Each structure stands twice: as C-alpha cells, then as structure tokens.
Amino acid sequence: MGQINVNTRNTILLCLAALALAIVLGVLTARSITIPIIRITKAAEEIAAGNLDNRVDTTHFIEIEEIDTLEHSFDSMAGQLKESFETLEDKVKERTAELATANEEIIALNERLKKENLRMGAELDIVRQMQQMILPNAEELEIEGLDIAGYMEAADEVGGDYYEVLNTDGIVTLGIGDVTGHGLESGILMLMAQTAVRTLKEIRETDPVRFLDVINRTLYKNVQRMKSEKSLTLAILNYSQGRVSISGQHEETIIVRNGGEIERIDTMDLGFPIALDDDIADFISHISIELQPGDGLVLYTDGIPEAKDIKKKQYGLEQMCEVISKNWHLSAGEIKQAVIDDVRRHIGTQKVFDDITLLVVKRTGLALEEKLEPQAAALV
Structure with a gap:
C-alpha cells in the first residue's frame, strides 16, 4: 500500500x-495569436485616424502562417492606401489649380460681358430714341379735316412697331x-421701312402696287445683306377728300362710322409680308372706302389684342372694338387714351x-379743298 500511495502521489503530481x-503553453499560444490581432486592430485604428505611415510589427514569439499573411496583407493595403x-x-x-484658373477666366469673361452689356444697352437706347424721334410729331398730326392721335410704346427690348402720318399735296398717307x-x-x-416709305412719298409715288413692291425689294435686299430672317407686316393707307385706299397685309383695319358702328377690314388678301420674298407684286391689292364726316379708322399692332x-x-380685338365704339363721340386723343387705359387695366402687374x-x-368735316370746290363751281 505504501508503494501504491507513493505511485498515486507521483501520478497526481x-x-x-x-x-x-x-x-502555460495554452497562454503562450493564445498570446501569440491575440497579440498580432491586437496590433492589426491598433494599426487599423491608426489608419482610420489618418496615420498611413503606421505599420504592423511582424516579430512574433511563435510564427503562425495565417497571421503572418494577414499582417503582410494589411501592411500592403496601408501602403497602397497611402499611395492612393x-x-x-x-x-x-x-x-484646384485648374478650377482657380477657370474661375479667373470666368471673372474676366463676366467683366467683359458687363462691359458688352453696357455697350449694347447704350446702343439699344440710341435705337429706341431714334424710333421715338422719327414718329410723327404733334404738328404733323394737325391736318385740316382730320383728327389724328398716335401712340407707340416699346416693350423692354427695342421693338419693331412703326406708324406714319405724311401729308403731301392733299394726300394723307398712313402707314402701320x-x-x-x-x-x-x-x-x-x-427704321429702314420708315425711310423707304418717306422716300416714296417724297417722289409722289401713289400707285399702291409699285409703292409696296419698291419697299419690299429694298428691304429684302438689305435683310439678305444683314443675313437676317426678319420680315414685317405693313399696311399703307392713302386718304384724300373723304376716300381712303387700303393696301398691304397687316392686322385688321377698323372702320368706325359716325354712330360708333364698327366695320373690320381683313387685309390678308391685300398684300404679303415685306422682306420675305424678292417679288410680291402679284400679291398686292387695295380697296377703297368712303368716310363721311364723323367716320374714321383705327390702326393697331398685335401688341394690343395679344x-x-x-x-x-x-385682351382681344373684340374688347378693343367695344371701347372704341363706346368712346367714338370723343376726340381722337381721348379715344386713343381710353383704349390704352383699358389695355393697361387688363395687363395689370403683368410684364409688357x-x-x-x-x-x-x-x-x-370737309377739308379745305372740298369746301372750295362748290365755291369754285359757283364762280365758274
């Protein structure tokens, strides 16, 4: 038993x-595994914090192939990240340098554009002033036997509206x-159209076909020289001794009788857009209408009904005709103002x-020459 007890004690020991x-071996093995992982974790935290120069310490008490591969891969990844x-x-x-250069170019371009806009604005102001300057003045609208009132307001940009009143040798030419x-x-x-109309009027051209044909050929060649695609609608009316001749394609001509009755004359078949084709003579026609004392006519551009x-x-053409009819007993200036006031009331705060x-x-009433004709006949 003594020997058995000794053996048992030795076995237990x-x-x-x-x-x-x-x-001890388990602890050492665990440390050899966990320490590299902790190092990798700390290295990951350093990289996340922006320290890309940090590397994993690859010295180990026990070499483990998988851990070594992971550490080398991690170091390689850190190096690639740093390089990237x-x-x-x-x-x-x-x-950033390119953007700075581009920004400087944009600033310089903006400065040039500002200067260009100022220059263009000055040029447009000059053209706008020229448009107003060539409109008939108050003295030219004072024609015996007629009460005439005109109005033109351009939109924000330079516009292309035009109206004319010319009195030569007792023939009153109206253009719009x-x-x-x-x-x-x-x-x-x-401005070209106004000059052409004035020139033909000064040379006493009265034939409506030749009148509009010459204007068209003149403006068409200028438009071609400008390499432009602009054109215009143009109506020419000649009034003498109570009769008015209408030719040219434009908006409807409104004839108003003494009591305010409205007659609308469609000009679609009386002409063709100017400067759109080199020869429009075959499309030009005219009609003649008698105007009694108290009768009259109204010409307008599409800026009013539209x-x-x-x-x-x-706004509409019907609304304008209604205002004209209700106010026809007033003077031409008052009729004109009534229409403009009604249009502005309709527009309200909207941009023109x-x-x-x-x-x-x-x-x-009767013009001076019409008054003299019966007297001359009586003397004869």
Whole structure:
C-alpha cells in the first residue's frame, strides 16, 4: 500500500505538472495569436485616424502562417492606401489649380460681358430714341379735316412697331407695320421701312402696287445683306377728300362710322409680308372706302389684342372694338387714351412682352379743298 500511495502521489503530481504545463503553453499560444490581432486592430485604428505611415510589427514569439499573411496583407493595403491618397491629393491640387484658373477666366469673361452689356444697352437706347424721334410729331398730326392721335410704346427690348402720318399735296398717307421679333435687328428694319416709305412719298409715288413692291425689294435686299430672317407686316393707307385706299397685309383695319358702328377690314388678301420674298407684286391689292364726316379708322399692332394679364388671358380685338365704339363721340386723343387705359387695366402687374401701337384717325368735316370746290363751281 505504501508503494501504491507513493505511485498515486507521483501520478497526481505529474498530472498537476502536465496541467500547469498545458496552461502555460495554452497562454503562450493564445498570446501569440491575440497579440498580432491586437496590433492589426491598433494599426487599423491608426489608419482610420489618418496615420498611413503606421505599420504592423511582424516579430512574433511563435510564427503562425495565417497571421503572418494577414499582417503582410494589411501592411500592403496601408501602403497602397497611402499611395492612393498621395496620388489623389496631387490630383486634387492639380484640379484646384485648374478650377482657380477657370474661375479667373470666368471673372474676366463676366467683366467683359458687363462691359458688352453696357455697350449694347447704350446702343439699344440710341435705337429706341431714334424710333421715338422719327414718329410723327404733334404738328404733323394737325391736318385740316382730320383728327389724328398716335401712340407707340416699346416693350423692354427695342421693338419693331412703326406708324406714319405724311401729308403731301392733299394726300394723307398712313402707314402701320410690325417687324417680327424684338431687338436691334427689328429696330433697324423698322427704321429702314420708315425711310423707304418717306422716300416714296417724297417722289409722289401713289400707285399702291409699285409703292409696296419698291419697299419690299429694298428691304429684302438689305435683310439678305444683314443675313437676317426678319420680315414685317405693313399696311399703307392713302386718304384724300373723304376716300381712303387700303393696301398691304397687316392686322385688321377698323372702320368706325359716325354712330360708333364698327366695320373690320381683313387685309390678308391685300398684300404679303415685306422682306420675305424678292417679288410680291402679284400679291398686292387695295380697296377703297368712303368716310363721311364723323367716320374714321383705327390702326393697331398685335401688341394690343395679344396683351395678356397675369392669368395669361389675352385682351382681344373684340374688347378693343367695344371701347372704341363706346368712346367714338370723343376726340381722337381721348379715344386713343381710353383704349390704352383699358389695355393697361387688363395687363395689370403683368410684364409688357410686345410693343403697343395705336393710330386713331377721325374725319371731322370737309377739308379745305372740298369746301372750295362748290365755291369754285359757283364762280365758274
């Protein structure tokens, strides 16, 4: 039994020694695994914080192939990230320099545009002033036997509306036109039209076909020289001794009788748009209408019937005719003002997008030559 007890005690001691050795070996093995992982974790935290120069310590008490591979891969990834960030920083710096250069160019371009806008604005103001300067003045509208009132207001840009009143040798020529679009080209074409009409009037051209044909050929060649696609509608009316001749294509001509009765004359078949084709003679025609004392006519551009309020509702030709009819017992100036006031009431706070032009002509009585004719006949 003594020997058995000694053997048992030795076995227990050996077991305890083996257990202690196993624990020590287990701890060492665990540390050899966890320490590299902790290092990798700390290195990841350093990289996340922006320290890309940090590397994992690859010295170990026990070499484990998988851990070594992971550490080397992590170091390689950190190096690649650093290289990528450095490359990205270089690209960002390069791009920033390009953007700075582009920004300087944009600033310089904006300065040039400001100067150009100021110059263009000054030029447009000059053209706008020229348009107003060539309109008939108050003295030219004072024609015996007629009461005449005209109005033109351009939109924000230079417009292409035009009206004319010329009295030569007892023949009163009325003109009204509208150039397509707005801007400098439209304003220049309007000035050309006015000059052509004035020239033909000064050489006493009265034939409506030749009158409009010459205007068209003149403006067409100028438009071609300008390389423009502008054109205009133009109506020419000649009045003498109570009769008015209407030719040219434009908006409807409104004839108003003494009691306010409205007659609307469609000019679609009386002409063709000016400067659209080189030969329009075959399209030009005319009609003649008798005007008694108290009768008259109203010419306008599409800026009035197409004027819109804030809800995009158009003013309309019928509304204008109604205002004219109700106020026809008044003077031409008062009729004109009544229409303009009603149009502005309709527009309200809405922006004016098109030129507004109106010409009111009212026969007040017999002209001087008509009064003298019976006297001359009596003397004969």
